[in-house]
Amino acid sequence: MSDMTALDNTAADTLPTLRIDRVTKSFHTAKGKITAVDDVSLDIRQGEFISIIGPSGCGKSTLMNMVGGLIADFDGQILLDGKAVRGCQPSIGMVFQEESTFPWRTAIENVAFPLEAAGMERDRRVARARELLDLVGLTGFENHYPSELSGGMRQRIAIARTLAFEPKVLLMDEPFAALDEQTRLLLGDKVVQIQQQLRQTTLLITHNISEAVHLSDRVLIMTFRPGRIKRVVEINLPRPRSSEMMGSEKFAKFVAEIWHDLREEASKGLRESEAAAAAR
């Protein structure tokens, strides 16, 4: 029996935490079939930070929604620790781009929400939520309502709330898109610090190149429709990282390299949307 567990543990160490295996998703629209995600495969190791970058309409959000379980109908397989994922499950946590904190709950009640729904007793969940608020740098704001806080603070509440369930994989769909550039950089620093501290396996969707370089171990560049993986860039910048690295030559090289590949896809997307506008 103990041998079995030992075996399982070693297996878990070598197996990827999340495996996306030949995933394809098509939508049927009035204009015909649109393939949003085409034959995407990807292995994510425990503790890894991966960013997916691509032009608007490349299907990156679709991919994220499939991993998160909001889209359960697709071809191929998504495996979490070797088990197939279809539909939502708490071991995959999602942070959304849009405002998602509950305005009727204080910061601490928001963070404790998943624990409360799971039936954790009050003292324990409040203590846990307090730890998480400390982690995201919101000590002292426990009893503030979201409307009394800034957009960046609200998004940190949303991140803390998702982390409350200790998800195996954290999915973030452009979580900083609605924030101003400076807040975005500082929040990036915070996220990278938390991710390293928790060794949290993270998958980030973004269209901001320097953000992807700043945070990630690997950056995946996706093609414009149909969404395929065009290239994977290893970001071997040293850790710990901070937004101050953005001035370095190596950082600039990564950004330029990614933009070189992304540019072509982005212009395809732009041409297509202009053609669609002209046709209207």
Add this chain to the structure above:
Amino acid sequence: MVAVGQMNEARRARRLRVSSVTTYRVVALVLVFASWEIAGASGLFFRGVIPSTVLIAQAFVRLFGDPAFYTHFAITLFEIVVGFVIGSSIGVIVGLALGINRFTGEVFEPMLHYLASTPKVVFLPILLILFGIGVGSKISLGAMSCFFPMALSVAAGVRTINPMFLRVGQSLNLSLGNRIRKIYIPALTPPIATGLRLGFGIATVGCLMSEIKLSNHGLGYAAMQSYNRFDIPTMLALLLVIFTLAGLGNYLIGRLVRLPGPTNRRVTALPPR
């Protein structure tokens, strides 16, 4: 110096406005009383139709000394409260069912809209047969009356909930019960509060309507009896009691139902002072 002068100016202007509002209210009340007395004394109406306020005051004294009045009062209050609670609760449940499930909403909501605009008193004969002449028919008409605004208000409210809140629930794989208790209900507090405020008045109307039509108890019945005896001062005193009851109920709901959030705002038509 200028700033201080402006502040004093603003304060004076506000005080002036408040005091003039109070003045006008008092003047309006005095005018109502005076015209009532003048109309009564003018002889333009049948004698006794517009009794002097003194007679009404005397009727009040007699009423409050009469144990039967308290029984009527208690029965009416009981009917309104029970009808209101039943109708509002079912209204919330049905509203949620219509709002959450698109299909049931599309099938049943138009029907509900048509029924909502029908005067509920047309159902009174059926309710009398079903529940008898006692409190049952009154409670059911009251419940029926306040059910509709609540159900429609909640159903419409569900569609205005920020979809992100629901996606959070979905991504956590919450059960339907948890989603309703922890996301839908708190997000729906404003429409539910509106439903309660509207509903209380309408439930009062429903209960009193059926008391007036056919019954053997309650304030509506007592008022009709006074009317049949042509005891207009007592009838008017009873109407004023009903009026106060409805107003007080509405006021209490406004005080008790609070919108969740930072200010703990009360649900009132007037901005809080």
